[in-house]
Amino acid sequence: MSQHIVARYKAVFTEPPGKIPSDTATDAPLLGNGDMGIAIGGPPECQRYWIAKNDFWKLRSQFNSGGARLFGVLRLAAPQMQGASYRVEQDLHSAATHSCFSNGGMTLRMRSWVAATANVLAVEAEAESAPIRITASLEPGKSHDSISASGRDGNALWIRRGFEDNVDIPVAAACALLIIGRGGAAFDVEPGSPVRLIVAMASSFEAPDCLRSAMDLAGRQSARLESLWDEHITWWQRYWDMSAVEIGDPVIEQRYHLSNYVMASASRNPEHPPSIFGTWVTTDTPAWSGDYHLNYNHQAPCYGLYSSNHVEQADPFDAPCLAFMERGRWYAENLQGCRGIYYPVGIGPKGIETTRANPPRVPWLTDGQGLFHGQKSNAAYCAVNMAMRWYHTHDTAYARRVYPFIQAVAAFWEDYMDAEGSRYVIRNDSIHEGSTAGIDFNPLLSLGLVRMVMRLALEMSEALGADLERREKWRHILGHVSAFPTQQRNGKTVFRYTERGMDWCDSNTLGIQHIYPAGEIGLESDPELLAIAKNTVSALNGWRDFNGMSSF
Structure with a gap:
């Protein structure tokens, strides 16, 4: 069904990427299977x-010490191609990259793909007109x-890398390279006789002896490469059949399918979602440690997955959020005197x-x-994706898995908010990182997230038959949490970022994140509130944003 739509679209590169290696997102052609990238x-x-x-990280709980890391590099040197033309096409439907380099009378073509069903990179090199040495x-x-x-x-080259000393959890990985039918690392590609090579990968999370595992995987898959390709095509066909968009606008359609391609390539390891710049870590010094940043970066890449019917790619998001609950409880109790998680x-x-x-560069940025x-x-921001998953599927097995997290977030806000007259208020909660010296009062984002969390806790508790005694409190908070603050700008009523403290910022989307992704204002909302939301979106005029959407 989807082939006639998705197959129209490619990502085309006519010059080598300029941001690789990069401490942030790269501009290179990308391959992956949701684990290996x-x-x-x-x-x-x-x-x-x-x-x-x-899953290749330096796992140490220490600022500027742990984080996602580069594993290694495969180099294919072909000196005869120096000065050649460059064209790389990434076919979205088959998830294969086709490279074409021409230099005088010689042409080198390469087809590269990361198998959808095994951690294997496959490259096929083909020469035209003259032999090419690689x-x-x-x-x-x-x-x-x-x-x-x-x-x-034997015929396999291998590498192993690990962070195993002075860490909280030792991690290692290994790769094995086999050039099929050849005995050495240097080989000639003759016209009409393609050469195939594979790189197989394994980590210590998959096998204690990851090097042996990678070697065995390379041996097995090199003998069945055609079958591996068939499995790859079948997996991607099924993926694309889950949803497609055809609206008569090729630019938007290409971006939609490209985004789904990137997420299928980046996110399928159930315990290890992609880090802040995706699977494609190309240095040992990624910005922000290449971690899961929780004030939007970790959440944003998944927003479109729920409506596009790709929950398998969205589900890894939850794993680090759930795994941190013990430490989150410690922070809530010891730093805020609250139940729940912080x-x-x-x-x-x-x-x-x-x-x-x-390091406490500014006192109000750090806490303990x-x-x-x-x-x-x-x-609470982590609960955004859990809410999206719930409202798109109403999957009670999923609710049972994440409900302890939602319950704990609700408990934190029950204790942290103050009753002021007939309303609940939020004190000392920065809308922006470190904004207004920590004195922000009733920030828009938290007011939206509290509403979302209480509503989600109610719905999940009812679906699971849990916490009957807590529902009255959650309903009371929903009915009495402070209204979203407003202000006048250019003669129109718009939202104010906080009731007291930061009023406005042109450089981010914090003024509308209670609308989306928190989902607390929609087309069926009160008409006056909806008009203010539209005014705010227009006033921000945020056609380009670096602080609200996906970092890769």
């Missing part, structure tokens, strides 16, 4: 495949705090806290050992 960089004479994996090499990432090794076992801005997988013990930026809303 490849970013393709370099000029025609030296193609570089930057190798990353969602030399392959594998290089692990290197830093003072990791242990790297490389070697050869989250800092940056976390990693498996309960790791990437921003712990941040954690970096909070004065914001109390991080845990």
